[in-house]
Amino acid sequence: MTKTLVLVATAALAGLAFPAFARDRYAEPPPVQVSPHLSASRLLQLSRKPGQHVSRHSAGVTLVARPAKTAVVRAPEPGQARSEMNPIYLPQPVAYDGGEPAGTIIIDTRENFLYLVEGDGLARRYGVGTGKPGFEWAGTHTVTRKAEWPDWRPPSEMISRERARGRVLPAHVPGGPDNPLGARALYLGSTLYRIHGTNQPWTIGGAVSSGCIRMRNEDVVELYERVPVGARVVVR
Structure with missing residues (x-):
């Protein structure tokens, strides 16, 4: 009798351990791996589609899918590579009736x-x-400048803030694949804010920046080609 109970319990644990780990690991929809390289395919792996629903958005956009909540995305552990991104953040056409031209x-x-x-x-x-959190903002600006593979000069406030956290930022990072601004940048008004690419594509969909709007390199290149200097930008 005792031997039978041990065998049943062992089988139950073996059947539950790995599915439970998978649910904890991916929580909502499983991630899609997206290459940060411009020459690579946009979509490398898609396990299943996220739940679909329709809702009316305040900007006048009909959403066909959206995340349950905004997340603060944490960097990967040292030595751990990440390239996952929820597939709902891939580019797609949507209906719009918000009144903006x-x-x-x-x-x-x-x-x-x-x-x-x-x-x-x-x-x-x-x-x-x-x-x-603490770096949110809203307002209306125009695109005043565009740059390909922009260089990055962290503002003094950011350098001081990061130094207090034990992280030393360089005074200047030349443009290229290792630059945090990614492949393209669109500068907003006279502010320090930009719409720019990223060398951390797994952060897309989260509250992650010091106020800039961060896009995948593939996507910011597409936007860059479609948006001229002088375009109106509404941040809500």
């Missing part, structure tokens, strides 16, 4: 989406990373 960029910092209004009731939607 074609060519306007609308950034929803609550849901972490950027919309490029296309006209005829449509917009192009991209996933973005936005300001982490």
Whole structure:
């Protein structure tokens, strides 16, 4: 009798251990691996589609899918590579009736989406990373400058803030694949904020930045080609 109970318990544990780990690891929809390299395929792995639903957004956009909540994304552990991103943040067309003219960029910092209004009731939607708690902002600006593979000079406030946390930032990082600003940058008004690429694509969809709007390199290159200097940008 005792031997039978031990065998039953062992079988039950063997059947539950790994599924439970998978549920804890991926929580909501399983991640999609997206290459940070411009020459690679956009979608390398998609296990299943996330749950679909339709809702009316405050910006006048009909969403066909959205995350349950905005997350603060943590960096990977030292030595651990990451390239996962929820597939709902991949570019896609959506219906739009918010009243902004074609060519306007609308950034929803609550849901972490950027919309490029296309006209005829449509917009192009991209996933973005936005300001982490304490760095949120809203306003209307224009694109005053565009740059390919921009260099990065961290502002003095950021250098001081990170030094207090034990992290020393360089005074200057030249443009290239290792630059935090990624492949392209669109500068907003006279502010220090930009819409830019990233060398950390797994952070898209989270509250992760010091106020800048972060996109995958593939997506910011596409936006860069479609948006001229002078375009209106609405951050909400």
